[in-house]
Amino acid sequence: MVSNERKQELLKGLHDAVVSYDEEAAVRLSKAAVEEGIDAYGAIMNGLAAGMGYVGELYDKKKYFVPELLLCSDALNAGLNILKPHIKADEAQKKATGQIVIGVIQGDIHEIGKNLVAMMFEAAGWTVHNLGNDVLHEKFVEEAVKTGSEVVGISALMTTSMLGIPRAIKMLKGACPDIIIMVGGAPINPDVAKLYKADGYARNAGTAVGVAAELLKQRKTRAG
16 A cells, blocks of 8 residues: 555655656656556646646746646646546545536636636536636527536636626526525635625635535435
């Protein structure tokens, strides 16, 4: 059995490989994690995804920009390709807590942050329906109904486009009363989310999955 010290060493290595956009290291360390019997899901979430979460923080602080994000994403995906096939079927079913429809609201074409969030959900085992940018209100509703998704994530990067979010939320709640709606993006904050009657708000990609999982857990508890 691998020692805890070695396990932490590999997890940190995976984290750092993503942050330093070292695709080769991500592959090598992911293979080592599999060979040494480290839980694949744990390696993804506590290594690769944790690294991508930190990358999101660097992006928010304007220390990383779009080119770095893309390179970090390549490293993340290289590691995921190695680790994902080794997630046990029963564990995957238990961990994959739901489906999410995600997109940028109509009138807004900025989707780097949204894609980062989508990637984090995929790494966590969620089924992600990524609608892209400039998404019509009706499209959010159509996709939520079609897929039976439990969560919808709506983002905006401009103060002008964010004004369309309340209408999308009203339409979604009308069609799917139990749907969980999360919002995010540069001009959004917890007060705006509350004003718009969203169920949750995520400050960045690193927190989004945890917020969604907690909201889904609360909903299931209320249901019974």
